[in-house]
Amino acid sequence: MDINSILKGVNCDCGHFHSCDIERVYIEKDAAKRFRDLCCGYNKILIVADENTYNVGGESVERGLADKSLTKVMFSGSKLLIPDEAAIAAVEEKTDGIELLIGIGSGVIQDLCKYVSHDKNIPYMIFATAPSMDGYASSGAAMILKGMKVTVAAGVPKAIVADTKILKDAPFEMIAAGYGDIIGKYSALCDWKLSRAVNNEYFCTYIYDLTYKMIEKTLSLADGIIKRDEESIGVLTEALITVGILMSFAGSSRPASGSEHHLSHFFEITGILDDKEYFPHGIDVAYSTVITARLREQMLKKDFPDSKFVESKETYTEKMNEIYKSAADGCIQLQNKIGNYEKDRMSVYNAKKDEIRDILSEVPSGDKIEAILKPMGFDMDKFYNMYGINKIKTAVKYAKDLKDRYTVLWLNYDLFGGTIEI
Numbered sequence: 001m002d003i004n005s006i007l008k009g010v011n012c013d014c015g016h017f018h019s020c021d022i023e024r025v026y027i028e029k030d031a032a033k034r035f036r037d038l039c040c041g042y043n044k045i046l047i048v049a050d051e052n053t054y055n056v057g058g059e060s061v062e063r064g065l066a067d068k069s070l071t072k073v074m075f076s077g078s079k080l081l082i083p084d085e086a087a088i089a090a091v092e093e094k095t096d097g098i099e100l101l102i103g104i105g106s107g108v109i110q111d112l113c114k115y116v117s118h119d120k121n122i123p124y125m126i127f128a129t130a131p132s133m134d135g136y137a138s139s140g141a142a143m144i145l146k147g148m149k150v151t152v153a154a155g156v157p158k159a160i161v162a163d164t165k166i167l168k169d170a171p172f173e174m175i176a177a178g179y180g181d182i183i184g185k186y187s188a189l190c191d192w193k194l195s196r197a198v199n200n201e202y203f204c205t206y207i208y209d210l211t212y213k214m215i216e217k218t219l220s221l222a223d224g225i226i227k228r229d230e231e232s233i234g235v236l237t238e239a240l241i242t243v244g245i246l247m248s249f250a251g252s253s254r255p256a257s258g259s260e261h262h263l264s265h266f267f268e269i270t271g272i273l274d275d276k277e278y279f280p281h282g283i284d285v286a287y288s289t290v291i292t293a294r295l296r297e298q299m300l301k302k303d304f305p306d307s308k309f310v311e312s313k314e315t316y317t318e319k320m321n322e323i324y325k326s327a328a329d330g331c332i333q334l335q336n337k338i339g340n341y342e343k344d345r346m347s348v349y350n351a352k353k354d355e356i357r358d359i360l361s362e363v364p365s366g367d368k369i370e371a372i373l374k375p376m377g378f379d380m381d382k383f384y385n386m387y388g389i390n391k392i393k394t395a396v397k398y399a400k401d402l403k404d405r406y407t408v409l410w411l412n413y414d415l416f417g418g419t420i421e422i
Contacts, residue, residue, distance in 0.1 A: 003027070003238055006245060014204040018249035022137055024159045025241055027234050031127075031163040032057065035102070036064035038125060038159050042100040044069045046122075048091055048113050051077030053105035053129045056166055061104060061127055071098065075109075082272065083111045084144045091116045098122055103157075106130040106174065107142075107281060110157075115141040118154035128162040130170035131178040131237040133282055134256050136160050137244025147273065147327035149265040149402055156248055160241060168233040173280060175233065176376045178240055179225060180286025182218045183372060184260045185211055185243065187292045190363045191258030191407040197355050198348055199406055201254075207246045211255045214239040219372065226375055259295075259399075259407035263288035266399035267387060273325050279386060286373050287383040294366035295396060295412060295420050302416065304353055308346050309417040316341075323398055331401045338404050345414055360408070389422050396420045 009019040026034045039045065045068050049058055054074060062070065073091050075081050091112055095101075101124035103113035110126045117124040118141070128136055135142060137160060140151040168175075189208055196203040218225075218239045224232025247253045253261075264284035271278030278284065320328040335341055349356065364372075370380060384392070397418030400409040412418055 003242055003245070006242075010206065010249070012204060012206050014202075014206065016204070016249075018204075018207070020137070020156060020245050020248040022156050022158065022160065022245065022248075025137075025162075026160070027162045027164060027237050027241070029164055029230075030060075031161045032060035033064055034159070034161050035061055035125070035127075038161070039065060039068065039100065039102075042068070044071070044098050045100045045102060046071045046073065046091075046094055046098045047102050047104060048073045048109060049104035050075040050081055050109065053077075053109060056169070057104045057127050057129050057163070060163070061102065081108045082144055083108050083115070083142065087112055088115060088119075088143075092120060095120050095122060100124065102127060104129060106132045107135060110136055111141045111143060114154040114157070115143055115152060117157075118152075123158050124155075125159045125161065126157045128160060128237065129166055130174040131162075131167050131233055131240055132170070132174040132280070133178060133181050134240040134243045134247075137241045138247040138253060138256075140247070140253055144269070144272065146330060147269070147325075148330045149269050151253060162234075162237050162241075164230045164234045164237075167237055168228045168230045172228075172377070173283065175225065175228070175236070176286075176378070177280045177282025178236055179218065179222070179282075179376050180289075180373065180378070181256075181282040182215055182236070182239055182243070183369065184282075184285040184289045185215050185256055186363050186369065187260040187289045187408075188254070188256050188258035190296070190359060191405075192254045193359045193362070194356065194408060194411065195254075195406045197352055197359060198345060198411070201406070202250075204250060207250050207255050211243055211246055214242055222372075222375060254405075258405070259292045259409045260285050260288040262399040262403055262405075262407060262409060263291060263395050265402050266395040269327065269402065270323065270391075273327065277386065279383075283378075286378055287380065290366050290369050290373070290380060290383075291392065291396065291420070291422075292408060293363050293369050294422075296360040296363055296408060297366060298421060299408075299412060299416070300357060300360055304349055305415055306346075308344050308414050311341075311417070319398060320401065323394065324401075334404060335401055340400075340406070340410060349411075349415065356411070384422075392422060393420055
């Protein structure tokens, strides 16, 4: 598949014309040379990078921009960069007169550029330095604002440029993270189907099927990815970017983000709040996909109860404050606005019991997903040792409160009080 072919738009059987504002994607050797033509018409350009990403890609980008007026924002390469208010301010204070942003990096760098681009109405491009996540092409910026992990509506880059040599030489943990992010789509797609059944949420078969194809394509090249084969790494990158485009098509991150991402956000947010270590995003997504698969398996073995689980407001408020600390009020306000706790979905659950069970059974087993991930260096014991069983159980029960999205975590909470056996 030529990734650029779908950028032209798709007349879909779902009744929507799917489109994306990205003008061009380049995944190739010596891709940085593309900036010479891409930046024609722009003079004052702001480059955003950290020391590590600039060292691998900065000079090659700048070579094609020798006739431009360049300004740089350079973050530390030794300190974890958080996409929060301070990082936003560091970029925005350099945007006066700037006509174009170029981000050199992966997850956090592109989220910052995406956010600032939207906030300041300045177009941006991204030079991808690692196949580590699927956000390059998505229209949402994953930010941490007021202590909460939020996805902020933002624009897509005018162009995505990725040098396959740089990609294959990225730290292997980042390659594994991208692979894990793709495997996480098993869980996300299942949650999307589940929400269609329970909440009559918009669903697109074309987006679903193409996302699933990206999972299968990535799996078929696992050996090459492990060996850092340049072509295989390029295909992984293509899969990640394609999924990002499909999120833009869907108008949300639904095809790519579900309960496994909620758990990942939980570990990141609580890690920041508690000053505790946590895994990179895609790594957590992969491990969390195993957890959500095991959760679905356990639910399939149980009978649906006659009534919804109800937690007292006092207990809920106490747990929110204990878990989310300064971000607790934001979580509570979000859930009060949505009203998920007030909704009694038992009549739907019972009426669609068989359909729900069929949907839950579509995801590969926890053992199967664990086996898929193992050759990439994933080991569930590392996950258990990092967070502890109790924290993982708490995440399964309360990670849902970080988002406004219905997933299997809500189904498990409504039916079984959010419990899981680990």
